[in-house]
Amino acid sequence: MSDQPILEMKNVHSGYGSIKALKGVSIKVMPGEIVAMIGANGAGKSTTLMTICNIVQAEQGEVLYEGRVINKVNPEKLPTMGLCQVPEGRRIFPRLSVEENLILGAFYRNDKDQIAKDIQHAYDLFPILGERRRQEGGTLSGGEQQMLAIARALMTKPKVLLLDEPSLGLAPIIIQQIFDIIKDINREDGTTILVVEQNANLALQAASRGYVMETGEVTLEDKASSLLENPKIREAYLGE
Amino acid sequence: MIQEFKKVWKPYVIGMLWMLGLLWPMLGVHPDGTLTFQKTFTVWSYIVAGSFVILLVYVLNASGSITFITNPVSKAVSGAKSSAQAMPTWVWIVTALVACFVFPQFADRYGTDVAINVLLYICLGLGLNVVVGLAGMLDLGYIAFYGVGAYTYALLNTVYGLAFWVCLPFAGIFACIAGCIVGYPTLRMRGDYLAIVTLGFGEIIRLILNNWMELTNGPNGILGIDRIGWFRFAFEGGIGFETIWVKKLGLFYYFALGLTILVVIGVNRLNFSRVGRAWESIREDETAAELMGVNTFIYKLLAYAMGAFFAGLAGAFFAARMKFVSPESFTFLESAMVLCMVVLGGMGSIPGIILGVAALIALPEVFREFEAYRMLVFGATMIIMMLFRPAGLIPAKRMGQRSDDKE
Structure with a gap:
């Protein structure tokens, strides 16, 4: 790990019209680590990711990726630079088959042979997707859709993967599976992962560091293990 | 059987009463203010009798x-279906092509005229399909690009x-440029808003055609447009070219067919x-x-421009066939018709369109005798279609099967 953060937000403000969702958020993500961002509904977690990808424009402050300001980079350029997001609610392409969802993930790439290999790799990683490759994405179960969304994002060969609430609406056993896969991806490919979660317990167990967000601001930043032991966090987010 | 009948009699009675309520204002209320019931009841009794027979058949079928x-009937139908599916696609294509080629030899002038109309609308429908079926943008002003194409040929030719x-x-x-000009500011919108804005732009283009007297001769339209010309070597008095005007409708049909085939191939490739x-x-x-790296704006603009391009080509053919263009041919109703098709x-399905x-x-x-009821039948057809085949007559093949084809 180098000292240079791969992804950094410096005092970023953004919002939707007159509603300010982020009020000066600063975070740093180092290459190769898993960072968790936890917080309640409406704390601005999803907006943070949307602002990084410039779907929501930052009004103030800077977003840096590999030392480069990306505030003004169009969202569709980011996958080519190695920054990819798995959006909240999965947002797979419901009427396209599983395989075509994956092919679309590799949309900017031209290396056909490698794409075929990567699709195979995705099926190795998620065997259930291989079984259902001809099925329409919309007919998959929630957990399978989440796997598909992650697999699709991996097809862009990301250096940094942004995950927005991967546990949303899933059964606990599936959530556990998803987080195991997230850890695998990080370990095997060295992909940096920033995961936004309400399920604080699982997210912090998987992560090395964590940020706590409240009403558009980062209120706490620490090692994941210390956050897990922090009595305030335990009370507010872990239900103790 | 009684069991089955018990299930359906209530909605049937309610439906028939509702039908009576609908029929009476149409048949029983006269413009001079008198009210009659006789005719309504007569018509209604026919409908009741007819639908009761259908109901009876339905009940008998349901009870076995x-x-x-x-x-035997269902067996025959499924047999025909499976043998139709077993035939490779190219058999269908060749059959359709041969049918199209020999058609003018058997049809009279009127039949050929209708066929040309069908061919041009196929081009329009396929062009709109790119915008609506593939890119999923509802475009209610599509016919404007048809108009731009028609006027382009009309003006370049007459002037x-x-x-x-x-x-x-x-x-x-x-037409493509017009599509880009209209598309550039509007494509930032999504869904319903886009539909309304395209509707507005379609009308703007029609109004320009209608009111720019110096250029388009306004509502009077442009007269005296040349037919399609065709060259032939002429050997009288040295070698040169001789222009033949395509006067026979049959020949024009083949040009329209050529355009349609090109558009079908183009849309299929796209x-x-x-x-x-x-x-x-x-x-x-x-x-x-967007998150997967698709430049949505460019691709949406491209879809819009491609759709407009096909419409423009069809428009030039339209102008050459009619030898006359006027803004009346490019009203909103036409856009709606193409969308309906x-x-x-x-x-998204080419054979379907x-x-x-x-x-x-x-x-x-074909049913010209019933012209007065055309819109009634049209409306009823659309409703029945949306109830029983919401994805269309021939729904687009699921994309999943597309990756099968490759292997």
Whole structure:
């Protein structure tokens, strides 16, 4: 790990019209680590990711990726630079088959042979997707859709993967599976992962560091293990 | 059987009473203020009798009392279906092409005229299909680009005397440019808002054609447009070219058929290309497509421009056939008709759209005697279609099967 953060937000403000969702958020993500961002509904977690990808424009402050300001980079350029997001609610392409969802993930790439290999790799990683490759994405179960969304994002060969609430609406056993896969991806490919979660317990167990967000601001930043032991966090987010 | 009947009699009675309520204002209330019931009851009793027979058959079928009739029938139908599916696609294509080629030899002038109309609308429908079926943008002002194409040929021909084949690409390109001009500011919108804005722009283009007297001769239209010209070597007095005007409708039919085949091939290629995939991802989920690296704005603009291009080509043919263009041919109703053809046939499905166009253009011609009821039947057809085949007559093949094809 180098000292240079791969992804950094410096005092970023953004919002939707007159509603300010982020009020000066600063975070740093180092290459190769898993960072968790936890917080309640409406704390601005999803907006943070949307602002990084410039779907929501930052009004103030800077977003840096590999030392480069990306505030003004169009969202569709980011996958080519190695920054990819798995959006909240999965947002797979419901009427396209599983395989075509994956092919679309590799949309900017031209290396056909490698794409075929990567699709195979995705099926190795998620065997259930291989079984259902001809099925329409919309007919998959929630957990399978989440796997598909992650697999699709991996097809862009990301250096940094942004995950927005991967546990949303899933059964606990599936959530556990998803987080195991997230850890695998990080370990095997060295992909940096920033995961936004309400399920604080699982997210912090998987992560090395964590940020706590409240009403558009980062209120706490620490090692994941210390956050897990922090009595305030335990009370507010872990239900103790 | 009694059991089955018990289930359905209530909705049947309610439906019939509702029908009576609907019929009476139409048949029993006269413009002079008198009210009658006689005619309403007569018509209503026919409907009740007819639908009761249908109900009876339905009940008998549901209770299994007439299996001795239904079984062989369903067997025959499924047999025909499976043998139709077993035939490779090219057999269908060749059959259709041969049918199209020999058609003018057997049809009279009127039949050929209708067929040309069908062919031009197929081009329009396929062009709109790119916008609506593939990219998923509802466009209610589509006919405007048809108008731009038609006027491009009309003006270039009458003012500069350019030949049809020179003007044809220009008609496409100008329509394409018009598509970009309209598309650039509007494509930032999504869904319903886009539909309304395209509706507005369609009307703007029509109003320009209607009111720019110096250029377009306003509502009077442009007269005296040349037919399609065709060159032939002439050997009298040295070798040179001789222009033949395509006067016979039969010959024009073949040119229109050629255009249609080109458009079908073009749309088919687009559909199964990388571009087509990008369009489909935009239709499915625009934000997700953007996050996956699809430049949604460019691809949406491209879809719009491609659709306009095809419409422009068809428009030039339209002008050459009519030898006259006026803004009246490009009203909102036409846009709505083309949209209906696409939806009726099946969005995103090329054979479906061809069938949809044939259904909406050719069938009204066949049933000309019932012209007064055309709109009634049209409305009823649309409602029944949306209830029983919401994806269209021939729904688009699921994309999942597309990756099968490759292997």
